[in-house]
Amino acid sequence: SGNVKRGKTEAEINRLSKFLFCSLLFLSVMMVMKDFCQHPTNPFVLVSLTRFMILFSSIIPISMRVNLDIAKLVYAFFINKDKEIKGAEVRNSTLPEELGRVDFVLSDKTGTLTKNEMTFQVLCMQSKILREANFEDIKDDVKELCENCMEECSELNEAKKGTEKNLNIEEKIFVQKKNNPKHLLRCIEAMALCHNVTPSFNESGEKYYQASSPDEVALVKFAEHVGVVLEHRTFKQIVLRTPTGKLEYEILNVFPFSSTTKRMGIILRAKNGEVLFLMKGADNVMSKIISNNEWLEEECNNLAREGLRTLKYDAASALMSNRDLEVFKIQESIESGLKALCITGVEDELQDNVQRTLEMLKQANVRVWMLTGDKVETV
Structure with missing residues (x-):
């Protein structure tokens, strides 16, 4: 015994x-x-x-x-x-x-002081900040932007018919840089594509998402809420459903998140042959990769002070013709051309009565030490 x-x-x-x-x-x-x-x-x-x-x-x-x-x-x-x-x-x-x-309480934060149930709260772009009150407006905007993209693609394809390759909605959203007002749609598409989430169905036919990180599920659910749905995913393909139809992407490579890199990237090929590189990661890591990031730093600090977990999304496009490099070299070369898309703010809700409990421990002169990977402002 x-x-x-x-x-x-x-x-x-x-x-x-x-x-x-x-x-x-x-x-x-x-x-x-x-x-x-x-x-x-x-x-x-x-x-x-x-x-x-x-x-x-x-x-x-x-x-x-x-x-x-x-x-x-x-x-x-x-x-x-x-x-x-x-x-x-x-x-x-x-x-x-x-x-x-007891004089000291040593505690982890995620899943101990918090419920580990992530809720999307804020989408921050260079020109605007969208919160929960704006989410229904985002849904309407996404639908309108998708319809506009389809109309513009049809018009351009008609004008270029027989002379150049046809455009499609993927190219219209991600490739054109000049005079592109569809930044919001690009951000939503990036959230729906850059992850390791797999949609599954239970015995009753209800859809649910499998992922190692609840943050990614919260981001994919937000994209679904505003109209860009992750419909299918395999090791080689991602299929999205938008208000105007389905988008199919071939997965060329995935750079998984690790404690060393603190970022996750994915290389996709659209139907038109264009290759997209999407990346998301911790703000302190992404700030070293992205140029002109002053607004990113300021907004990340603001969201952290609200207690939100932040992620930065970036994108780049490249033609892969005559390129046969090692995966690591490809990642380094593409990262140098990243452009900031947006910052997301996800809330990890506190357990019931956590605030009251911590206040009572403080009154009892019990000191609480918390282990977390978040910014000091978030804590």
Whole structure:
């Protein structure tokens, strides 16, 4: 069987009891020392020693030990029956008194102080900041922009028919840089494409998203809410459904997120042959890659002060003809041409009564140390 867990309070009481017993024995011996020296063979010396040990026995607080054991049973009962502490169960009645000795609480943030349930809150672009109150307007804008793109593509294809390759909506959204007012649509498309999320269906046919990070699920769900739906994904293909039809992209390569790079990238090929490189990552890493990032730094700090988790999205396009480089070299070369798209703000909701609990711990002079990878402003 395993070792019995004992608290520091009980260990201290045991040490004190041993010390008091030694003191009791010492005092009793001192009281009979004179008689023992005068009559070493007299058997009544042992009787006197026993008598003094009984007289001094009140030095050892036996009643205190009994009272402590009764108290442990009482407050263990109250903890088990406390309706405000759901699921609490006292498995060892010798430990609850240790709660009163706590000076430091060491805690992780995500999933401990927070619910690990991400909710999309803010989309920040260079020209505007869109919050939850604007999301329905974004949905209407995305639909209108997709329809405009289809109309413009049809007109251009008609004008260029027989002379050049036809345009499609992917090229219209991502490739044209000059006089392109469709920045919002590019941001939504980037959120729907740059991730490791896979759509799945349960037995009842309901759709759900599988991903290693709840942040990515929140971003994909936001894109779905405003009209750009992740319909299908395999190792080689991503299919989006927009208000005007489906968009298909071939996955050429994925640069997964890691604790070293702190960013994630994906290279896609649209139907027209154009290659897109999309990347998202932590603001401190992306700021070193992107030029003209003053507004990004300012907005990231603003969102962090609101307690939101921030990600920066960037995009680049390139023609892959006559290019056969190693994956790492490709990533480095394309990163140098990235253009900032937007910043996203995702909220990880706090557990119920976390704020009240932390305030009570502070009043009890208990210091809380929290481990997190977020910015100081977010914490």
